[in-house]
Amino acid sequence: MHRRSFEHDGVVFSFLDAGGDGKPLLALHGHWMGASDFTEVADDLSPEWRVIALDQRGFGETDHGAAHNMAAYLGDVVALLKNLSINEPVPALGHSFGGIVAYHLAAAHPDRVSAMIIEDIGVNIQDDSTPYVTNWSGTFRLREELEERLGPRLSPYLQKSIRRVKDGWTLNFDPAEFLVSERATNGNHWKVWLQSRCPALVVSGSESRVCDGTELQTMTERREGTVFTQLKAGHSIHIDNRTEFVETLRHFLNTQNL
Structure with a gap:
């Protein structure tokens, strides 16, 4: 994948683009992670699919310190697609935080999303990660x-979120800024989830400590055109069980004739 950038809303965004002649597929990462977490998935889906993965604001190599709200997240994705002159609707794969952005995008911009793949995230979000992240700040020798x-x-899941700086190692996101983003995505999203009409695949990790598979299954039952599957994995299914995840994703995309 090739690292590229563009500017929108006063923010310089970084993203990875697999390039080639494949059909575009948008990938949105979870909190604490970044576009680089999809590089292996992109390799698996090539050459049929051209994976385009965005470092969302505050994460990865994208600028930090910008405003955090759902309207901004959606505007960032639309700006990315415009920057690439992608005008046709594309499948949107969203993991965790990225899944929330994906189903909001499908509801607000149905002309942009041909299908959704929601990876281990529900619609009733009430998270507070303060106890986990408060001591992650700073640079470590x-x-x-x-x-x-x-x-x-x-630690195994955040290896690609660690970067070398002058005085040691640090995370490529600010834990305090992450908490602002987390609060921006908390809430009851049922109404938004049910607004969109595109086909959707909801993937649950059987060992996830973040999501209740029962809620994800209920999301599937209440929304027309939605398929549920559960794979043996934790919250980051595309990392824990990449082979089955990609097979499931490819099968879903092929059955939708996208």
């Missing part, structure tokens, strides 16, 4: 010190 601070459960 050794990478191992930062990994120890993240803990053995989360």
